[in-house]
Amino acid sequence: MKNPQGSGLADQISVIGRPAKFWRLGAVGALLVTAFAVIPAHAADPEPEQDKVLRVCQDPNNMPFSNRDLKGFENKIAELFAKDLGWKIEYTWYPQRMGYIRNTLKKKVPDSDKFECDLVTGVAVGFDMGATTQAYYHSTYAMAYVKGKGFDDIKSPDDLLKLDPTKLKSLKLGVFGRSPVVDWLLKNGLADQMVSYQTQTGDPDQYPGEIVEKDLASGKIDVAFVWGPIAGYFAKKSLVPIVAVPLKSQPNLRMDFSIAMGTRYGEKEFKDRID
Structure with a gap:
């Protein structure tokens, strides 16, 4: 949990x-x-x-x-x-x-x-x-991205939606299935950009932080949406400069x-x- x-x-x-x-x-x-x-x-x-x-x-x-x-x-x-x-x-x-x-x-x-x-x-x-x-x-979900890759002005999910439509549609957005972020992505027409991660892989060597530590850092995905403490910990630990942005709850969509x-x-x- x-x-x-x-x-x-x-x-x-x-x-x-x-x-x-x-x-x-x-x-x-x-x-x-x-x-x-x-x-x-x-x-x-x-x-x-x-x-x-x-x-x-x-x-x-x-x-x-x-x-x-x-x-x-x-x-x-x-x-x-x-x-x-x-x-x-x-x-x-x-x-x-x-x-x-x-x-x-x-x-x-x-x-x-x-x-x-x-x-x-x-x-x-x-x-x-x-x-x-x-x-x-008490915490919230977060959005994480690598600094210097064209996302540095993004301070909220709404800022992500303001990107040039062509760039936005080209992004790979990593998200865990069944998280509230999935609903937000679907609501904003970003289903095709989702890279879905399983929370129950059955492999004890895997851990949720890999989405940031490995896939985001290596460029396999462009933005990671993950539980806040995980985003903060692996952003701080990473050798690649990673920015973690907290997500605020919205009407009918709780993030914290x-x-x-x-x-x-x-x-x-x-x-x-x-x-």
Whole structure:
């Protein structure tokens, strides 16, 4: 559920994402400091579960959210939660593709009353396969392009539509299927320019950020439309100068979403503790 574009953060974010101000990786630290500053002291919390283990479900290869090297911001958040609780942390790794919740949050450990994990990071508020916590960030979709390729004056999707019609019709526009951006492209007669990306490829080595890091940077596509944190992270990381422009919601077309964590239904005490 990491890329409000499909069934992972993708599909979840088609149901998922922050109003106007889109994330840049540099802002993550400040946001987390603010978020954790308002977490109340928990001296009055009920006694923690007996084994004192925070079992977290995360994607092993989906930066800037999470990876096996624990370099993603959701890895960091989970670590902070475990530290605050005074618990150990354990991870269940599974690509955020079809079957993600079935193989993590809802999967029982054989010969045990425990599940593979108890907390999923990065799901949309409104996620319907479990209960959701309070949102911990809000973002929007973004449009990304390589600087110096004739797009430098584009500051919004409407600016893209103002390009010379011949140039506009020649563009290759990368977009994830089932994202709200698809509706915007269809509405503006750009269906023939769409290069569609799958959010559930079945290949664990693939990750949503490739649309920016590889295809946009190499010129395979001219403009990439992707979940904001992904656009910001890979634009900053790229050796090619990439510009990321946040997309604002429009009447009847929402581009921004709030992201929460997921727990199993019926585990109110645990969910309340995470909140």
